[in-house]
Amino acid sequence: MGLYVIIRAITPPSSFLIRARLIFLTSICLKTVFADLPNLLIIGIDDLRPELNCYGATHIHSPNIDKLAAQGTLFDHAYAQYAVCGPSRSSMFTSLRPDSTKAYNNKTQFRDNRPNAESLPEFFKNRGYKTFGFGKVLHNTHRDPKSWSEPQHYILEKQYASPEYKDKRAGIDGIHESNKLIPLFEAPDVSDDAYRDGETNLAAIAKLKSAAKSEIPFLLFIGYHKPHTPFNAPKKYWDLYKPDTLPLASNPYPPRGAPEFALSPWNYVRSFGGMPAEGPLPEPLARQTRHAYFACVSYIDSLIGELIAALEETGEADNTLIALWSDHGYQLGHHGMWCKHTNFETSTRIPFIIVDPRKGEHGQRTHARVELIDMYPTLVDLAGFDLPQSIEGKSLTPLIVDPKAWDHQDTAAFSQFYRSGFRGYSVRTLNLRYTEWRSARTGKIVAQELYDHRSDPQENVNVAESRKHNKELLYTQSRLHQQWSLE
Template sequence: MKKMYKNNLLLFLILTLILSITCNAQKRAVKNKPNILFIAVDDLRPNLGCYGNSVAITPNIDRLAARGIVFDNAYCQQAVCAPSRASLMTGRRPDRTKVWNLNTHFRKALPDVVTLPQYFKQHGYHTECVGKIYHDPEQAQDLVSWSVPETLAVTGKAGPKYVLDINTNKKGSWKAAATENANVEDSAYVDGKVSRAAVNILNTIKDKPFFLAVGFRRPHLPFSAPQKYWSMYDRESLPLPANPDTPDGTPEVALHSSKELRGYTDIPESGPIPRQKIRELIHGYYASTSFIDAQIGKLLDRLEQLHLMENTIIVLWSDHGYHLGEHNLWSKTTNFELDTRVPLILSVPGQKQHGEHTDALVELVDLYPTLAELAGLPAPEGVEGISMGPLLSHPDKKWKKAVFSQFPRPWFYKDEPEIMGYSVRTRNYRYTEWLDFRTREVKARELYNHRNDPRETRNLANNNRFSEQVDRLSHVLKAGWQKATPH
């Protein structure tokens, strides 16, 4: 009996030791995983120094670019906040998420989908959100994505769009002036509050593997920024829109009335916008961009101070591009290049090449599988993008043949869109078909030759000389994203 007791005790001790070693190994494996700093910027087009813009003052984003890789040809899947973010965060395209407007939650169509941060949470990461990552309203949030409740995620509760009395005392719509220049500290505005909160969060989560999502709202309208950022630019020397006219031959369905901008009190409800107001708006966009750049700098500085930079993957992305008067358009909500092309920068610990650019065609829907792979996690199932990991070491690698975007008309629809515009971008062309949403009948087409017309000033879809390209690109569009990916 005594011998059996000793044997059982020895077996228990051995099992306890094995369990302890296994648990400690698992903890070390999790702890050694790279952190993720996931930075979203609303309405940011590639008006950045690292993208060759000589006007923009963006030293901190450029600093990040110098550490990583810049994707020169990155595209969103739908050029407006909620659909683009739902697509990126689920790894599914808008026709899978069924999010084509600002009011639908992706879990209505995909109740059990595992989001990007949720996937990291399932693999031992602490996931946290500060600022705008999903769309703004309370009902648009996704609590299951995060380890703790969101911080400053809903604009109405997070902080002010305005600080000056002339704007804050306006009754009715929350829209007042389209710009605001105030002599205040960064933290007076919501994005200053977001960066301050994010820095504090880094202090508390630094000792565990984290996925920290930080979302900034500027340069979304209104273009509100502290005075010091306005002072960086000389308004009269800022470039006016290079192609202010509607493209020749473009169907009406491809355009819009710039309703988002025209809702502000200092903007005409219709007709031309005065030249000086255009200059003020462009000034405000650049000032807001530099304001956000400074907030990103605070995050990078704190990572360095905490000695986390060498074990943190940093990704900077925007949900879509933006029109600043080009094509006689303001804001987003089209399939044009200026709205669908986005800045995308990725910095990964240990990457061999720094400050590189790649002209490979990539999409925001690719971020989910990319971050999973770079963190050493299993490939997620069901996503509709591919990992961009190989481009880190081989920026010139042969890559996607085409990337895809879409947009509905009318934009503010009731039950479902009447028409959906599907757009494919190849190396040399952008081709768009506007389809009856139910019958799939083609209502209009667009074709832009990016070799000769990168500003998309002339629609060639009805030009017989380009009928072969129209047929070929129509086939590419119908074949879909899977046929366009490298094999």
């Protein structure tokens, strides 16, 4: 009635009737055009390992992520393409591998080398969707205005909440000197929105509610910073765990036979106050650090619960695709490291869940090896669009229809990492991981790693030089060379 009065007051009768009819017809047209298109809610979580209850880690309190897994398809063996935030996110955003984006560090993003690439949200925006970005989507302050219907929401402050550190920020990307003045973790008794992830969540929920009122479908992308360092979370999430009962890494030593450059010196964690400049973390500190990480996981899980509850309140949950993913894993003392930055299973394997409420089956689990670059084409496919020709990932829709659809084939996932003049390329098959290190200057193979997950699921012994595994070495090497041929 309010709109009627305003239009009637400012327009003559004939003009008013025309406008009213246009408004009515526009509404009908929007409903017709977008009738069968789903909304999309994409949830990114920084540095999250697949150490969740739904992945078998019963010591983790993650009821809301577990609920999503029970509603959709859990990918048990999903892998990031590069175990560093920036490169991984550029690949996720474009479905292009790091060698295509040329993003090998946190200072480069995909537009630097592929300015015309159509990003995941941009694809939907170009097809009539309203697209919204919140939090850490690409790496920290990297922005991509072409992807969004309005400027991305991002908060740089509120990284600490304790009174003595409240105005502090953690240095990152090689700028670490000031970190010695701040702790690696804190547990103040504060509300969720005392930290930027909590405040970002409130803003995303508000946008979700307003977007749901429109006839135009939406894509809302939220990226949480935690459990990335610093491991800060409200006290109530620390209280969910008993530190003495939390498991420590059972392999706090380098893999036998691995080349030195396969390992990371984890300088970033060492840059914080109270962390040793060299050597391992003492056991009490290692246990406390793991406690901090798990508290952050539960903090983010709670925020996700609030976000999903808000979606359900809008009445749009039955027409909204949900994708939950992480940019890479994390070494929580495994192989003696506290970082990502490697090609090992603990750095490259990620949690990955897709919920399509329109599908009849729920609580599915697939063991096929899949990749983070597959998320883009899968969401496009599920939404009913043709796949772009430029992308390098594949649609996982067959696995959502039938989790065993690819069980007859040895699916493979590929990751890579560059360090100290060496390029490491890695392939994960059903039972094996093979990593090949090449000289960045000559392209020649300088080292090989082979881990047999049938007997060594933690990748503790490199058997690349074992005659017993010669057949496996040749097989995995051939699979890797199909992706990265020798120069």
